[in-house]
Amino acid sequence: MNAIRIIPCLDVDAGRVVKGVKFAGIRDAGDPVTLAERYNAGGADEITFLDIGATHRSRAILRDIVEAVSRRVFVPLTVGGGIRTAGDMQDILRAGADKVSVCSAALCDPALLTEGARRFGSQCIVLSIDAKRHGDSWHAYKGGGRTDSGRDAVAWAVEAVERGAGEILLNSIDADGTQAGYDLDLLRRVGAAVPVPVIASGGAGKLEHFAAAVRDGKADALLLASLLHDGVMTIRQIKEYLRNEEVTVRC
Amino acid sequence: MIGIVDYDAGNLRSVLKAFEYLGLPAKVLAAPADMQGASRIVVPGVGAFGAAVDKLDASGFRAPLTDWVAAGRPLLGICLGMQLFLDSSEETPGPRGLGIIPGGNRKFTAGKVPQIGWNRIAAAADEPLFTGLPAAAWFYFVHSYYAAPDDPSAVVATADYGISFPAALRRGSAVGVQFHPEKSGEAGLALLNNWGRS
Numbered sequence: 001m002n003a004i005r006i007i008p009c010l011d012v013d014a015g016r017v018v019k020g021v022k023f024a025g026i027r028d029a030g031d032p033v034t035l036a037e038r039y040n041a042g043g044a045d046e047i048t049f050l051d052i053g054a055t056h057r058s059r060a061i062l063r064d065i066v067e068a069v070s071r072r073v074f075v076p077l078t079v080g081g082g083i084r085t086a087g088d089m090q091d092i093l094r095a096g097a098d099k100v101s102v103c104s105a106a107l108c109d110p111a112l113l114t115e116g117a118r119r120f121g122s123q124c125i126v127l128s129i130d131a132k133r134h135g136d137s138w139h140a141y142k143g144g145g146r147t148d149s150g151r152d153a154v155a156w157a158v159e160a161v162e163r164g165a166g167e168i169l170l171n172s173i174d175a176d177g178t179q180a181g182y183d184l185d186l187l188r189r190v191g192a193a194v195p196v197p198v199i200a201s202g203g204a205g206k207l208e209h210f211a212a213a214v215r216d217g218k219a220d221a222l223l224l225a226s227l228l229h230d231g232v233m234t235i236r237q238i239k240e241y242l243r244n245e246e247v248t249v250r251c
Numbered sequence: 252m253i254g255i256v257d258y259d260a261g262n263l264r265s266v267l268k269a270f271e272y273l274g275l276p277a278k279v280l281a282a283p284a285d286m287q288g289a290s291r292i293v294v295p296g297v298g299a300f301g302a303a304v305d306k307l308d309a310s311g312f313r314a315p316l317t318d319w320v321a322a323g324r325p326l327l328g329i330c331l332g333m334q335l336f337l338d339s340s341e342e343t344p345g346p347r348g349l350g351i352i353p354g355g356n357r358k359f360t361a362g363k364v365p366q367i368g369w370n371r372i373a374a375a376a377d378e379p380l381f382t383g384l385p386a387a388a389w390f391y392f393v394h395s396y397y398a399a400p401d402d403p404s405a406v407v408a409t410a411d412y413g414i415s416f417p418a419a420l421r422r423g424s425a426v427g428v429q430f431h432p433e434k435s436g437e438a439g440l441a442l443l444n445n446w447g448r449s
């Protein structure tokens with residue numbers, strides 16, 4: 001029986017963590033290596049870096065960061081943002097990432113998933129979906145959630161897994177930032193449609209939302225950013241809460 | 252010196268970094284000749300069974316590795332590296348494994364496959380790999396196939412994923428783990444330290 005994973009997501013731009021992270025009430029200036037080590041010590045089951053700069057230069061800097069983090073942090077590392085080719089994937093995996101996450105590039109060129117899985121294995125290909133509700137269904141968005149691809153999000157998840165994606169990172173554009181809870185319908189629909197783990201993202205504001213994502217949404221992992229970075233709660237608090245709710249977590 | 256076999260299997264850098272972090276001298280072995288000077292050897296692994304067998308054969312590692320174990324020298328297999336210790340795999344019927352531990356590898360038939368995530372193991376109390384670790388330590392797994400040794404006494408740790416499957420095997424000086432200790436946080440580092448200093 002696998003533990004539900006808690007995954008802090010650090011947004012990085014040109015080598016710095018955007019907005020910094022608050023630990024014990026003090027906002028850290030944002031050195032990604034230090035912050036990854038702290039989250040590792042705090043019980044993170046995996047750490048995700050998202051390169052929001054996504055320029056050539058920003059990605060080159062991130063590669064060096066991944067190399068440095070992978071010498072000090074021994075949990076799985078996922079890197080996303082600006083990965084457009086299998087060559088980009090290889091670059092970041094060689095630097096020490098265990099998985100790469102792709103979003104817009106895969107919508108533009110779904111064969112990227114096929115090639116990535118063939119060359120590096122499904123276990124390191126994460127498809128990130130930014131989903132927004134359209135009536136009774138959801139569309140997958142690209143360009144950081146700004147552009148409707150017109151693709152049905154559930155159908156896209158199914159195709160991506162058939163092409164070789166090993167996990168789905170599912171972000172609800174509608175719920176993101178509301179702190180009103182996850183889009184549980186979306187989680188359930190995607191989770192029921194694909195045989196790979198689904199990572200829930202977007203909408204959490206209080207502890208009850210995590211239990212709902214796992215129990216009602218059938219999520220396998222929870223990706224968290226501002227709730228952790230702003231010091232609203234810690235990974236240990238979340239795990240203690242989930243354990244009391246009889247959800248399996250890693251101590 | 253710990254030697255890590257390079258047969259193009261992906262994650263050997265992570266394994267190297269973990270030993271370096273622990274202060275254990277380690278190097279990558281590009282060819283069997285590099286095994287000279289190594290006192291213990293790791294076969295890491297990410298990828299497919301058949302391709303890995305082909306690469307081990309093409310790079311000439313097969314006989315040196317089986318000789319190494321026959322001489323009672325310490326060998327650690329990680330994930331696919333451990334699966335290569337067996338004779339065969341349902342993943343790629345045909346290619347022959349190293350045959351260090353008699354048996355095969357089978358595919359999970361229930362649950363989400365691959366298993367990707369943290370799972371708890373139950374280890375034999377007398378297995379030195381797990382000395383000092385909590386009774387039910389957590390490790391990080393990524394795999395679709397699991398080892399099925401002919402002799403159940405080769406299994407020194409198990410985990411549950413729909414079925415109970417071997418999390419670690421031992422036969423003589425060869426020991427294998429299905430999980431990735433180099434990605435399993437403190438528990439994984441403790442295990443690598445146990446093996447590297449035993």
